[in-house]
Amino acid sequence: MRGSIPVADLPGGLDLHATLESGQSYLWDRLDGEMYDGPPKERWYHLAYEGEVMRVRQRAGLLEWEATTDAEARLRERLRLGDDLPAIRATAPADDTVQAAYDRFWGLRIVADPFFPTLIAFICSAQMRVERIAGMQRALRRSLGETIEFGERTYHTFPAPETLAAATEAELRELGLGYRAPYVQETAEMVASGELERADVDTLPYEAAREALTGYVGVGQKVADCVCLFALSYLEAIPLDTWMQTAIEQYYPECARESYTETSRAFRTALGGEYAGYTQTYLFHHLRTRD
């Protein structure tokens, strides 16, 4: 099936390119060089997950999609197309840097990615660059995922928890995960066995959810915040990575505290509270890609 959504109908519009290449999602893949070699901002992105393939591109004022199923409702959820960006931006501070970030990437939306692949991707993100994190996720899909044929192309889905739980540490190290290999295997086991799963977390208030997520192996507060923001829709979560730590020192020194939890509270307040994660993501993408 296929369809298209007029971008002008979305509150605040859409920048699909910024949304999917700002380091928040590792589920969507580009089709560069295979079925597309046009302008970077109009490229197709594809996603294979739980037996379904969908692909999208933004072109000529439309968000076009094609899928093995009737995917539009899921697409609207995953890209949070209903979020009112002007209302969200109105909660952000008036700083030049924050406003420059919103101007530059206006239309960037926080994703609502599926829980398990997001958990694994951000466990893999420790001490790693964005490009290599994406490479690891591709390797996991290619090596352990199931294949689906769509449009004369073979797609690989992200492996199920049971599959990753059954993988050996050596096998995962072969895929380039390094010391994260046992973390991924053990966390997958916890999800597969039901020891700790999404339902145990996503009904909790934000800080309790973040705390609960650190029960997984390889998940500290920063990775837990990424899962909260990009998979569980806690829009107040602000992952404090090295970029944000630097930004706080430079632009918000009054928010610096002794602990992650306290700094997070102070910075969240500075970024307007309820939608701080939105502003943090604009800021992160801006700082990481300038120069």
Add this chain to the structure above:
DNA sequence: TAGATACCTTATAG
């Protein structure tokens, strides 16, 4: 509870 250190692997700077 706070502080220090090891950890896989790759890319980049010097």
Add this chain to the structure above:
DNA sequence: ACTATAAGGTATC
């Protein structure tokens, strides 16, 4: 060519 350092941190002592 070769070494040091950093890359969206976490676990362990």
